[in-house]
Amino acid sequence: MSPSPPRLFALCRRGGSVGLWTRTLVQTRAEATKLKTIDDLPGPTLSKTLFWLFVKGYADKSHLLQGVQKNLYGPIWRSKFGQFDLVNVASPELIAQVIYQEGRYPVRAELPHWKEYRDLRGQAYGLHVDKGQEWYRIRSALNPKMLKLQEVSAYAPIIHQVVEDLLKRIEFLRARSPDGVSVSDVTAELYKFGFEGISYILFETRLGCLQEDLPKDTERFIAAVNDMLTLSEIVVIFPRWTRRILPFWKRFVQAWDNLYDIAQKLIDSRLADIQTQTERGELTEGLYLTYLLSSDKITRSEIYISVTELLLGGVDTTSNTLSWALYHLARDPRVQDRLYREINAVCADRRKPSVDDLQAMPYLKAVIKETLRLYPVVPGNGRFVTENEVVVDNYWFPKKTQFHLCHYVVSHDHTQFARADEFMPERWLRAARVTPGPFRHHPYSFIPFGVGVRGCVGKRVAEMEMYFALCRLMQHFEVRPRGDDCATIQAKTRTLLIPAKPIDLRFLQRA
Numbered sequence: 001m002s003p004s005p006p007r008l009f010a011l012c013r014r015g016g017s018v019g020l021w022t023r024t025l026v027q028t029r030a031e032a033t034k035l036k037t038i039d040d041l042p043g044p045t046l047s048k049t050l051f052w053l054f055v056k057g058y059a060d061k062s063h064l065l066q067g068v069q070k071n072l073y074g075p076i077w078r079s080k081f082g083q084f085d086l087v088n089v090a091s092p093e094l095i096a097q098v099i100y101q102e103g104r105y106p107v108r109a110e111l112p113h114w115k116e117y118r119d120l121r122g123q124a125y126g127l128h129v130d131k132g133q134e135w136y137r138i139r140s141a142l143n144p145k146m147l148k149l150q151e152v153s154a155y156a157p158i159i160h161q162v163v164e165d166l167l168k169r170i171e172f173l174r175a176r177s178p179d180g181v182s183v184s185d186v187t188a189e190l191y192k193f194g195f196e197g198i199s200y201i202l203f204e205t206r207l208g209c210l211q212e213d214l215p216k217d218t219e220r221f222i223a224a225v226n227d228m229l230t231l232s233e234i235v236v237i238f239p240r241w242t243r244r245i246l247p248f249w250k251r252f253v254q255a256w257d258n259l260y261d262i263a264q265k266l267i268d269s270r271l272a273d274i275q276t277q278t279e280r281g282e283l284t285e286g287l288y289l290t291y292l293l294s295s296d297k298i299t300r301s302e303i304y305i306s307v308t309e310l311l312l313g314g315v316d317t318t319s320n321t322l323s324w325a326l327y328h329l330a331r332d333p334r335v336q337d338r339l340y341r342e343i344n345a346v347c348a349d350r351r352k353p354s355v356d357d358l359q360a361m362p363y364l365k366a367v368i369k370e371t372l373r374l375y376p377v378v379p380g381n382g383r384f385v386t387e388n389e390v391v392v393d394n395y396w397f398p399k400k401t402q403f404h405l406c407h408y409v410v411s412h413d414h415t416q417f418a419r420a421d422e423f424m425p426e427r428w429l430r431a432a433r434v435t436p437g438p439f440r441h442h443p444y445s446f447i448p449f450g451v452g453v454r455g456c457v458g459k460r461v462a463e464m465e466m467y468f469a470l471c472r473l474m475q476h477f478e479v480r481p482r483g484d485d486c487a488t489i490q491a492k493t494r495t496l497l498i499p500a501k502p503i504d505l506r507f508l509q510r511a
């Protein structure tokens, strides 16, 4: 008897010979069942897609379009749009099937416009553009001090320093507000926190992003991230000849120039410090950048681009997640109270939490998980499978098929998550998850940091930043919506999922 597909996938993962396995599976199944092909998939016509995007207004709500299309076509469908030809998968089982066949060196998506920019400026490709063994070599150099728990614990004092500055900043802003307790656009403040935190880890230097006068380059970086992420979705749609008349490509290049320039300056300045210290015979102890510079695994130009990408990945993500967490805590005093009680029980008298303390705070972790379930910062991920032919559901796909993994719709699926639209951190507590019942779900229905060797390199740093920040904020303040304003704030997509309107909150001092 031949194993069922899920078991075959499991065998394949353990066996390691993915290519061989996939060929065997494809041949056996193609012969046995006459698999369907991409042309048999349902999906919208180009005019329908344009209608949804630009008439129905889904252009900046592509996360919601996942649900609309899933309802119409089922959990797997094709969308063709300009040069895009996507196979969308929108159930945990099908996402798992794609991931199991992603190959040894998974690729998220071809980014021809990012590659073109790198070629234009003669830069190294970096994590997002490099492929195969080249990508893996860079990734292997970046991983150890980002993903090993023990190594990441060394950043705890640094993160705490930045969190203390965030508390001071909140204190300052609320004191300055008309009612003495409000902070407008919390995300903008958390953005500065995210940038300061990741920069301190990377460059071992404080930039002062949480000071009253924002450093010019920080402002420039934040604006450039916004431009680059917005324009990245636009430039790729228009044919090259339009660049002579439309402003988008020029602005996209300018945004990347700014990002790269700022990262390069910061790296060079740290390099100069190291050199001076070495000349003085001082022992150079450092964190991430020093480690990268002393590693012989990647070149200087790869360090420039990798650090730019780490900065890029480390700012929007944590800041938006923390903003949504505070937004929900402000609207749900019951959840906030439970969180506060847990934090207070582990770290009484506003003691700063240690990495070990976090182990005793399951509800804190549950709040962050539930936030990421409702607002996955990366609402749709991708896999461009180049190494293998792929079988998903009952379809066969050739090599170089682009899959779109619809995480947003899956993590809002009522068949996976009971009361899926509600903010219920308790669903993540161990007792709820191990007991058969409404809180059990498929593991691939919630993978906000991605999965496997290509998964998020900053996951551990991000988690530590968010846990420490939320803990300290709760120890000091009770958060409430501003005034009676309990209005719902929708999410929108700008490559990443972000609040569509500023989140304004009151921070009431705890006794």
Ligand code: HEM
Pocket (backbone or CB within 6 Å): 108, 127, 128, 139, 198, 309, 310, 311, 313, 314, 315, 317, 318, 321, 372, 376, 377, 378, 381, 382, 447, 448, 449, 450, 451, 452, 454, 455, 456, 457, 458, 459, 461, 462
């Ligand atoms: C709430 C926080 C964060 C979330 C939800 C998040 C999510 C993700 C996701 C979904 C991916 C794609 C993974 C895949 O394809 O399987 C990714 C990749 C990546 N993330 Fe994060 N991220 C977060 C924070 C960070 C931070 C703090 C950094 C920097 C320190 C970072 C740097 C990166 C980089 C460089 C990649 C590309 C990795 C590669 O292609 O090899 N992320 N992230």
